[in-house]
Every structure is written in structure tokens, then in C-alpha cells.
Amino acid sequence: MLRKIRITLATVMMFLITWLLLDFTGMTHRWLGWVAKIQFLPAVLALNLVVVAALVLLTLVFGRIYCSVICPLGIFQDLVSSLNRKKNRFRGSPELRWLRYGVLVLFVAALLAGIGSVVALLAPYSAYGRMVNNLLQPFYIWANNGLAAIAEHYDSYAFYSREVWLKSLPTFIVAVTTFVVLVVLAWRGGRTYCNTICPVGTVLGFLARFSWFKVYIDTEKCRNCSLCSKNCKASCIDFKNHRVDHSRCVTCGNCLEKCEFGALHYGHPKKQASTQPVDEPKPDAARRAFLVGGAIVAADAALAQAGKKVDGGLAAIEEKKVPHRTTPITPPGSLSARHMAQHCTGCQLCVAQCPNDVLRPSSDLKTLMQPIMSYERGYCRPECHRCSQVCPTGAISPIGHAVKASTQIGHAVWVKENCVVITDGVSCGNCARHCPSGAIMMVPVDPDDDTSPMVPAVDRSRCIGCGACEFLCPARPFSAIYVEGHEQHQTI
Amino acid sequence: MNMEEKKILSRRAFIKALGLGGAAVAAPAIVGCATGEKHESAEEPPVGKMTYRVNPNTGDRVSLLGYGMMRLPTVDSQASAREDGDAEIDQEMVNRQVDYAIEHGVNYFDTSPAYCKGRSEHCTGIALSRHKREEYFIATKLSNFNPETWSRAASIHMFENSLKELQVTYIDYLLLHAIGGGADGMEEFNNRYINNGILQYLIDQHSKGIIRNLGFSYHGDIAVFDHALAMHDRGEVHWDFVQIELNYLDWKHAKEINDRNTDAEYLYAELVKRDIPAVIMEPLLGGRLAKLPDPLAQRLLKRDPEHSVASWAFRYAGTYPKVLTVLSGMTFMEHLKDNLLTYSPLVPLTDDEMLFLEGVASDLVSYNTVPCNDCKYCMPCPYGIDIPAIFVHYNKCLSENNAPHDRMDPEYASRRRAFLVGYDRAVEKMRQADHCIGCGQCERHCPQRIKIPSELHKISDFVEQLRREKPGHAAAHGHHAALKH
Structure with a gap:
């Protein structure tokens, strides 16, 4: 029964959170944003005390049920593990306490030191977000684009197509590596990652030792058949000594169903009974395969996104290149580079949601996988503040349009050598025309000659660093006006 | 069949509006018609009913419908050769449509060395050479798009090449192509046609009979139009015909579309004054008058449910008596059939109908559309804008x-x-x-x-x-x- 409830809840949660991470339309976060915000580490970083308290309480009452039904990475590993049909493949093993706590210490240290890359690498929810964003979202978008093509054929505007592009190679590699490592670990040993590396698992495991409800073995009924041990994906049952390591038990309920003698119970242990082992089980047909189905459904569908562009009389457009920015730009709401580094776990939710293709994971070693901005494909449009709405960790705190419009995240810099007014001898002014804060003025290139060509001059006190000028600048591959980030955001 | 053609017709209107000249393939209907079966159908144009106008200079009996060879069909039929410059022109379809047009009385074919990336004359020549020379009049132009062709030698080569491509020994109607264009219309006119003596060359060809009618087509700077007619008045040249843009929007509202344009009312009146026959281009204003805003289209259809929206524009242009022929770039058979129906024979607009269209035109202006007819002359934009x-x-x-x-x-x-x-x-x-x-x-x-x-x-x-x-x-x-x- 416990197992069935767990699987049902896990399925629902997995579906919702995956959908949230796949979505690019901005429709889901209003309804589903909470599934990211109840994740433990994001809640801690966001100082979301209500959620943290609730999760602590949950764990103190029910054990590490969080790891089974809320953490998407945990559910993902269960899914992989259940695909391995080899029966009775687990065995109880001792806790690798030094490793668990060692990683936890390292993690906390990195967190305090603001080394975002280490945090991002270890945080479970973020690891999952990264995998979905890098490995699954492309297929989701391709499928969407297939639908968009069909919709276009029928003059429907229900779907619109999006471009799929590699936002950051290092992050992609990390995502692939994480995926492979986790699949191997889960396939072979179930919850190995959760019980040796995952810092959240370690913290919750510590609490779970004292949980009110827990799995325990009734020594009177136990026949020491070892089935429970052999089916415990957390390898936490020592059937010989009738002991369950509650710090590693994720309350999945598998052992309860396996036991043929009714020796395993979930509940508050009776005074004396406490921890002792038991018995034999029956094989269990893992039905969770359908979960895989759900996750992979989006995968097939459209590969037919051929670029059918009749470029008869169109001039070729050179792709823009990322300029060298002395200071990276972080999104409005992130307050400062430091705040971002200390709070972001690199889950990629904001990157997945950014409708203007501005956000992408950083490739810098210290802030690896945390979002930075660049304007080759679009700019930070005034009507959008979606990243700040979805961020579960408070790395990008929620801001309204008005606040965004007055938040200076950087400032524009004019590069004379690139400007088409100089290079092509044409009149332009596209940067000034599109500047949403009116920070760009067109002035004669020769201050003494009012008839000389007009070039942009930036009023830094009004520039918010949105990148409209950079994106819309006709100079290619490097724009003649680009944005330098500010370490500390300011209000203008 | 009837149903199918109706469907195609409405599709055609849509297509024209897009300026695509046709995104759809109307193959079944075209094949059906081309087999020559006769249908009891209102959509089938009658043979031998075409309205003709007489050219006072040569006595030519010219069909009121002129075939513009600018938007020839392509093999894949996804677009005309205008839209997809590299697509192969469907010569078989060109032949079939030319045959059909001639069979139904069309005898004026208008091409240019510039059309379809320079392939229009060649294809037109192939299609027409299968008919007796006296069955058709051919109009082509001394084009001016590429300044490299502006020298005397290059111009003469262009003219001689037209004869060769069209497989003829004489040209019935030769035009100076689109005078009045360019940044400085006057300067360009002089550089292109006067200073290099090429106009004189053409006048000589005219007296030799290699050119039967000499004229010009006009877009743009009104000073050049007036100048050309003044030359006519002074006897420096005799224009046998002039090609102008005329439709019920341009008649009085050209300025409202763009303040640098000139009303067709003025252009036409100037020609009438001099008894110069007018050849009409853009009767549909690049297709915009075939696909009107819904409320306006409804007004036309309510008044005459049996005829297409486009037919009003053709009747309008044809109603002016000094109009020699009205050009239409007909990519598909259904364009051709619809226009043939309109002019076999022409039912001139009544005064009341003229007023009605004038009302439509002034409403149309208020829609504030951009008067672009997708000719793509502006392209490519050096900064990549489409x-x-x-x-x-x-x-x-x-x-x-x-x-x-x-x-x-x-x-x-x-x-x-x-x-x-x-x-x-x-x-x-x-x-x-x-x-x-x-x-x-x-x-x-x-x-x-x-x-x-x-x-x-x-x-x-x-x-x-x-x-x-x-x-x-x-x-x-x-x-x-x-x-x-």
C-alpha cells in the first residue's frame, strides 16, 4: 500500500516537474512553479522557511519520503533502477558515513564561499533540471516545431516554433556525464548516489534517524530469508541483525511488499521491537515502466524541421558572436553577481523559460551552469520577467515590470570601429531608435561639425543594460554597441 | 468541376493578395480543362467573344486582355518564376496557357528582357513561335535595371537579343522600360535613353518597320512623364502608345497611397489629349484589388455574386475607351479563365458602378495598408531585411x-x-x-x-x-x- 501511494505520488510529481522544466511558453510556471519551490535546497537558499520547516517536519514524521516522491532526481533513479529486471539484486551494505558527511561539508563550504559550480554540480534537483534542459528539451521543442508546422499548414496559431541551440557546451557535457553516471549507479545499485553523495539526502537522512514513522522488522516473525535486503534499493537493511539504517531508507515500501511473513512494518516502532530483520519476499513486477514512457513520449515525433527558406533575394546574415564582456551580465532580480553565485544551483529552469534566448548557462569555472545573459539572439525585453518568477532558489528574486525597468544590470558601450555609420558610411541610429529607456542619443561624430555622421552616445545613468541596442545593431559578427555587466545591480 | 473551380478561384484571390502568384497547385482542374472537354459551366470562357480595341496608328485589332509574361508558372508550381527566381519555368504549362489564350482571342503578349531573371523572352518566344506570326502582337522593352546595359552597344545588343529570343524579325510594341524611376528620374532617363542616342536608334528601327509601335512605360517621377509627352508634342518623337498604371485606386487616390505618386486620372487624360492609346499595367495593383479587405469584398460580391472581386478591376480598366489593352500576369489557368470571362465580351461599367467603385476605393485607402505589391525590386536589402x-x-x-x-x-x-x-x-x-x-x-x-x-x-x-x-x-x-x- 505504501509502495503504491509512493509510486502514484512520484509519478505525478515527476510528470509535473519535468513538464515545468520542458516548457518554454511560460504557461506552466503560474500553476506549477510550486513544484520547484518545494525542493529542499532551493527552499533553503531562498530562505523559504515555511517550506524548509514543512520538509523537516515531514521527514521527522515519515522519514525520507521527500527523496521518494518530491525529489525528481530520486524518482528518476527509481525509474532507471526499476528497468533492471534482475531479481533480488541488492544487498545490505554499511553506511559510508565519511563520504556522506565529507561531501556535505564540502558542499556547505562551497555554498558559503560562493563557488556556485560545486553547488550546482551536487544539488539533486538541479542535476535533474540540467538533464531535462539539455537532453530532453530539444526533443520537446522539435516535437513542438512539428506541431507548429502542422498548425501553420492549417492556418492555426496554436503553436509557434522555437529554435533549438546549444547554449553551453560545458553544461551540456556535465548534463550528459551526470546522466550517464546516474544511470549506471541507479542501474547497478539503486539509490547509491542518494546515500553517498547527495547533500540533501545526507541532511534528510540525519533527520530521518529520528523520524516517528519508520520501517522496522518484527523479530518474532522474521525468518531471516533476506528478501527484504535483496530488494532494498537503498541497501539499508541488515537482515541478519534485523536492523534498518533509517538515514538511508527512503521509505519506498518495496521491502514491506516483499516480506512474505508480515515481519516488516512501517509505523512507529513499538517500544521493544525496534530494529530487527526478517524474511522472504516475492518478485515484484516493476510497473513503473510507464513512467519512462511518459518521459520519453516527447522524444520521437518531429525530426522534420528542415530549413525550407526560399532565400531568393535575401542577403546572407552573418551570425553574431558573443563579445568579450569584462563582467558577465546576470538577470535583473539577481541583485549582484555574488548573490547569484551564492544562491543559484544551476537547475536551468530560467534558461529553459527565457523566451528571448538571452539566458544561457555560464561556462566560467566558478559560476559554471549558473545563468548569464547575452544578446546575440534576442534581448531582455521589457515585458518579460519570467526568470525572476520561476527561480526557486531566490537567486533571481521576483520583480515586477516597473522594478525591472529601473534596474541597471549593466551599461552599453559603443565600439566605434564596428559601427556601420563609420564602416559603411550609412546613417543608422537603430540602437537609439529601440532603446527602451531612452539612454542613447545620436550625436555628430565630429563634435565641431554638426553635419558629420550621427553616432550613438550612451547616457550611462539611464541605461539598464537590456541589450536592445546590442541585439538590433546591424554590425556583424560583433555588434558596435554591447553591454558590460555590473557586479552590483543598481536602481536608476 | 464547377465546385472545384470555384474553390480554386477563391484560392486564387487569396494567393494574389499574398502576391505569391499562387502557392497552391490547381492541377486537377487545369488538366481537366486542357483536354478540351466542353462543360456547361459559367466558368468556361466562350470562344470568339473577346473585346478588341483598334490602335489608331497601325490599325492593329488588339485584344482588351493582354498577357503579361512576368509571372510565368514554374515546374513545381509552388510559386511563379517571379517569386522563386531559380525555379525552372514550366514551359509546357506556358505553351498550354498561351494556346488557350490565343484560342480565346488574346493577341497581345507583353514581356521584357528583365522578367523572370531574363528567361521570360525565351519562354515566350518558344510558346508563341508555335503560332502564326500574324496571330499575335509582341511587346517587349528596352530595360534599364542594370546600369551595365546602358551603353549604346549593350542596348543594341539587348534589342537584337530580344528579336532572337522571341524568334521574330520585328517587334510590334517596344517600350522604354519604366521611365521616371531612380533617385533622379530625369537624369536617369537622359542617361539611359537620350545621351547614348538609343532613342534615335529605336526611332530608326521604327521607320525600318522592325519596331511597329514605339512607346514607354512609366512609374514614378511625373516630370519625366511630362517631359516625354512634351517631346511628343514638339515632334521629336512619336509615341504610338504609352503604358501606365491604372486602376480604381490609382485613379484619384494615388497621392493618398504615396504623395509622390500621380493619379491615373491625370496620366490618362494627358494621353487622351494626344490621342495616344494607353496600355494598362497593374490593373489589380499587384493583386491588392483581387483580395480586398473582407467588408469591401463583401460589398462587391453582394452587388454581383456571380463574378470575382478581381473582375471589377478589369472591367474598370477596360471601361476607359482609349485603353488599348489591359495587362495581367496570369500564372495559372484559372487566372486566365477568369480574365477571359471578364472580357469576352467586356461589359463596361455604368456611371453608377463607377461611383460605386470610387466609394470602395476611398474606403480602401482608409485601411492604411502599405502600397507594396511584392515586386521585390527593393531586394536584397544589404542588412538582410525581408x-x-x-x-x-x-x-x-x-x-x-x-x-x-x-x-x-x-x-x-x-x-x-x-x-x-x-x-x-x-x-x-x-x-x-x-x-x-x-x-x-x-x-x-x-x-x-x-x-x-x-x-x-x-x-x-x-x-x-x-x-x-x-x-x-x-x-x-x-x-x-x-x-x-
């Missing part, structure tokens, strides 16, 4: 009455979405109006003299305004900036 695609999308939304301009409209949200999604579909992001830097290099190429950069900036502002609204939060206080310019 100018005609932007205008086509914008016009389409406006004329379908689908533009999101009234936030109180219950359908505002869906119209906004359709406009923005449709815009992204029609025009690549990097080629949209917001990337126009206003360098103005396109402007002098536009035969409609549209102020392209400022129109693009208006559209860009309109799009920006739409994008900034939060969908579903349509506030009641709107500034409809771009739409009410």
Missing part, C-alpha cells in the same frame, strides 16, 4: 480586418497572437522590421515610391507595442499608434 515579406504580412492582417488594433475587441487577444506568431512565421527574426537601420538604399528601387524605411519603422513600432502588452491583460486605454498613422 522588406516585401514584412509588408505582405502587415497588409494581409490589415486587409483581412484581422489586425489587433482595438483592445476592447473581444477577439483582440487572439488577433494579437495571430499577428505576432504569423509575423515570426512570415519573416525570420533577424529579417524583421526592427532590424531596419533606415539607410534608405531600398527606397529608390521602389516603383511605388514607398518610403520603405519609415513604413518599416512604423510596423516595428506597432509590433513592439503588441509585444509589450501582456497577453490577456488588454487594457482599455490603447494608443493605436501605427495603425492610425
